[in-house]
Amino acid sequence: xxxxxxxxxxxxxxxxxxxxxxxxxxxxxxxxxxxxxxxxxxxxxxxxxxxxxxxxxxxxxxxxxxxxxxxxxxxxxxxxxxxxxxxxxxxxxxxxxxxxxxxxxxxxxxxxxxxxxxxxxxxxxxxxxxxxxxxxxxxxxxxxxxxxxxxxxxxxxxxxxxxxxxxxxxxxxxxxxxxxxxxxxxxxxxxxxxxxxxxxxxxxxxxxxxxxxxxxxxxxxxxxxxxxxxxxxxxxxxxxxxxxxxxxxxxxxxxxxxxxxxxxxxxxxxxxxxxxxxxxxxxxxxxxxxxxxxxxxxxxxxxxxxxxxxxxxxxxxxxxxxxxxxxxxxxxxxxxxxxxxxxxxxxxxxxxxxxxxxxxxxxxxxxxxxxxxxxxxxxxxxxxxxxxxxxxxxxxxxxxxxxxxxxxxxxxxxxxxxxxxxxxxxxxxxxxxxxxxxxxxxxxxxxxxxxxxxxxxxxxxxxxxxxxxxxxxxxxxxxxxxxxxxxxxxxxxxxxxxxxxxxxxxxxxxx
Numbered sequence: 277x278x279x280x281x282x283x284x285x286x287x288x289x290x291x292x293x294x295x296x297x298x299x300x301x302x303x304x305x306x307x308x309x310x311x312x313x314x315x316x317x318x319x320x321x322x323x324x325x326x327x328x329x330x331x332x333x334x335x336x337x338x339x340x341x342x343x344x345x346x347x348x349x350x351x352x353x354x355x356x357x358x359x360x361x362x363x364x365x366x367x368x369x370x371x372x373x374x375x376x377x378x379x380x381x382x383x384x385x386x387x388x389x390x391x392x393x394x395x396x397x398x399x400x401x402x403x404x405x406x407x408x409x410x411x412x413x414x415x416x417x418x419x420x421x422x423x424x425x426x427x428x429x430x431x432x433x434x435x436x437x438x439x440x441x442x443x444x445x446x447x448x449x450x451x452x453x454x455x456x457x458x459x460x461x462x463x464x465x466x467x468x469x470x471x472x473x474x475x476x477x478x479x480x481x482x483x484x485x486x487x488x489x490x491x492x493x494x495x496x497x498x499x500x501x502x503x504x505x506x507x508x509x510x511x512x513x514x515x516x517x518x519x520x521x522x523x524x525x526x527x528x529x530x531x532x533x534x535x536x537x538x539x540x541x542x543x544x545x546x547x548x549x550x551x552x553x554x555x556x557x558x559x560x561x562x563x564x565x566x567x568x569x570x571x572x573x574x575x576x577x578x579x580x581x582x583x584x585x586x587x588x589x590x591x592x593x594x595x596x597x598x599x600x601x602x603x604x605x606x607x608x609x610x611x612x613x614x615x616x617x618x619x620x621x622x623x624x625x626x627x628x629x630x631x632x633x634x635x636x637x638x639x640x641x642x643x644x645x646x647x648x649x650x651x652x653x654x655x656x657x658x659x660x661x662x663x664x665x666x667x668x669x670x671x672x673x674x675x676x677x678x679x680x681x682x683x684x685x686x687x688x689x690x691x692x693x694x695x696x697x698x699x700x701x702x703x704x705x706x707x708x709x710x711x712x713x714x715x716x717x718x719x720x721x722x723x724x725x726x727x728x729x730x731x732x733x734x735x736x737x738x739x740x741x742x743x744x745x746x747x748x749x750x751x752x753x754x755x756x757x758x759x760x761x762x763x764x765x766x767x768x769x770x771x772x773x774x775x776x777x778x779x780x781x782x783x784x785x786x787x
Contacts, residue, residue, distance in 0.1 A: 278310055280356050280386075281349035283318050284393045287402070290322070291674060296410060303414035310353075312445050316437045317353045323411055324402035327357075327437065328364045329509075331398055333375070335670075335727045338395050341379035345388040356382070356394070392673075401673040411436055419443040421451075429454035431588075431646035432462050434510050456586045458499045458531055461506035463647030465535075465578075467636060467655040473620045476637035476654045482615040484596055484638040486577050487627040488655055489609065490550045490743075491539030492557060494574065498524045498532040505538075507557070516557055518567065520574045529582050529602045535644075536576035536609070546631035549786055550757070551745045577609040577636075580644055592652070593640040613640065624656060633657045633742070659740045660782060662687065662756075662774045663765055665695050666737060668730040669717050672702070672710070679710040680717050680729055685739060685756065687776040695733050696752045696776045704740075704761035713764070736773050738762040744783040752776055754783055 286306040290299045303322055310318055320327045359382045366374045383391055396402040415436060416423040421443060429439045429451040442450040456462060470476045477483060493508035494517070503521045505514045514521060520538055540553040547553070548570075556572055579598045580588050587595055593613070600608045612623045624635050634657035642652030664685040672681030682702040686695030705713075713735075720731040740762045747755035 277352040277354060278314050278318070279349050280351040280353055280390055280393075282306065282309065283321055283353065284389055287322060287393060288389070291403070296413075299410050300413045300417055303411065304417035307414065307418040307440065307444065310444075312441050314353045315441045315444060317357045319411070319415075319437045319440055321397060321402075324397065324400070326360055326397065328360045330400070331360065331363050333363070333379075333398055335399065337376065338379065338398060339726055341376055342383050342391060342395075343380065344384075345391050346385055347387070349387050349390065351382075351385050351390060355385070396673040399673075401676075403674040403676070415440045415443060419447060421448055425451060427648075430463075431648075432456050432460070434461055434463060456533070456581055456588055458533065458581065459497050459502075459504055461495050461497070461510040462533075462580070463510070464493055464495065464508050465645050465647070465653060466649040467653035468649055468651055470637070470654040470656055473624050473635075473637075473656055474617050476656055477615060477617055477620055479651070479654065480637055480639050482613065482640055483620075484592055484636075484640055485612045485614065485620055485623050486609045486636045486638070487575075487611075487630070488633045488636050488657065489537040489539050489575060490547060490633045491537035491553050491575075494520060494536055494538045495580075496520060496524060496532070496534045496536065496574075496576075498527060498529070498534075500530060501525075513557055516561055516563060517572055517574075518563065519572045523574055523604070523607055526604045527602050531581065531583050532579065532602065533581035534576045534599070534603075535578035535580060536574055538572050538574045540570050541573050549743065549745060574607065575609040576603060576607060577611070578644060580646075588644040588646065590643070591640060592638050592642045592644075595644065628658060657742065659742060661738055661740050661762060662779065662782075663736050663768055663772070664698065664739050665733045665770050665773050666713075666717065666731060666735045667695055667697060667733055668728050669713070670700075670728050676702075676710060678714075680714045681705065681710060683713075683737065683761070684728075685737070685759065686733065687752070687779050688771065688773045689776050695770075695773075697750050698752065698754060698779065699747075699750065699756040699759055701739065701756070701759040701761060703759070709761070709764075733770050736765040736768040736770060738765050743786055744779065752779070754779060 286302055289302050293299050307315060316327060359378055362378050363375055386394060412427045413423045416426045426439060430436045432454045433439050439454060495506045497504045503524045504512060505517050505520050507513055517538055540548040542548060556566060556570060576599050579595050582598060614620055627635050637654045639652040664687055666683050667686045668684040669680035670682035672679045682700050684697055684700055686697045689696045716735060717729060717731050720734055721729050722732055723730045739759050741756040742758040744754050745757050746753060
């Protein structure tokens with residue numbers, strides 16, 4: 277059995293290499309040393325993920341469980357996988373104590389290097405530079421196959437791990453089983469951001485424009501009378517969304533795979549906030565009661581399969597027309613095909629006026645590249661900005677080790693004269709900013725624990741964010757969604773930062 281130490285060593289080497297080719301070679305060499313079951317465990321680790329998904333364990337719980345490290349490596353990949361599986365399934369009375377015991381057992385058997393690796397893996401800060409493209413190349417190199425074949429197989433397999441397992445066991449012939457088929461969800465195609473409508477059309481020319489709805493991405497499969505609904509993470513949520521199932525009963529096709537958004541709308545047709553829509557996707561639901569209180573609408577924008585024929589390689593314009601041909605009126609996402617900036621801008625403003633995020637712009641000849649964030653799909657969204665004050669920062673991990681990274685952000689509270697925390701972000705920080713802010717924040721330190729340095733509230737930052745959501749974790753009951761740093765504002769004093777009242781006004785406008 278393979279030791280965790282082998283994967284940790286590979287991870288360290290990958291993180292320390294700036295060369296894509298070197299990263300690819302290191303991962304490929306590691307994969308060749310694994311057996312089939314271990315590939316499914318190690319491959320996510322090398323991408324900084326767990327195959328169990330998020331464990332929702334914070335720094336405090338992990339810190340409390342850390343003890344003296346083991347002198348020598350003995351943990352196998354299966355040992356770690358079992359521990360993560362157990363942590364994922366612990367529930368009910370006494371769950372916190374059982375999780376703590378599991379963590380203490382895991383860490384007591386881990387060397388210092390393994391402890392560091394596991395903590396960063398659990399909290400999602402294991403950044404090795406082994407991004408999706410590198411992983412495809414590494415799997416291809418491990419089995420001596422073209423990377424394009426591996427990528428395409430992963431598209432239809434719903435991920436790279438099953439493809440790697442099959443390819444390492446059976447070579448090229450084993451990939452033949454991976455093709456788009458009914459009731460087997462595929463990873464959704466994703467979009468790249470672009471500054472504005474003009475930039476999108478300059479890049480694409482004539483483009484398909486669609487309203488960008490801030491709902492829950494759904495992929496719906498229909499085979500005769502059977503309909504199943506999957507999330508963007510490929511989870512089956514059919515039972516939770518009977519409205520989506522009902523819509524497909526009137527489709528003009530025997531079999532379909534459709535891509536769309538499920539969204540909760542108000543009586544005036546404008547959307548509820550994203551988190552309100554997501555109430556329909558909870559675990560333990562009284563579906564009929566929720567359906568009456570918070571009905572869902574669904575809008576489809578792409579068709580991947582119709583009546584036995586895969587469509588992913590057909591041009592986007594053809595798939596656009598098929599959606600409208602097979603679905604009842606009003607179910608297709610509002611769209612416009614144009615090359616004219618004025619028409620596109622008017623369409624964009626119409627989407628915003630209806631309360632939506634913005635629009636998508638898609639190349640008319642583009643194939644559906646499942647699982648990829650391709651340049652053929654662009655998203656144009658209106659972002660909000662606030663000038664906030666840095667209240668604290670957390671030490672970084674991996675390549676950010678030694679720098680203060682994750683910023684705690686606060687709005688000014690005129691009533692108390694203090695600041696109200698609204699969230700955190702480590703996005704938008706360049707190496708130069710990390711180095712500068714670490715020195716500046718340490719000069720303002722007022723206290724610390726193992727993870728966090730608290731500072732005098734003197735530095736103002738301009739933060740861009742998509743919207744606000746209700747949150748029980750912060751004193752104001754609100755949190756920033758998709759926050760990222762635009763830059764520091766040395767021209768502004770803390771007493772010129774935005775107030776919590778301004779933040780609440782933005783939230784009220786959302787509603």
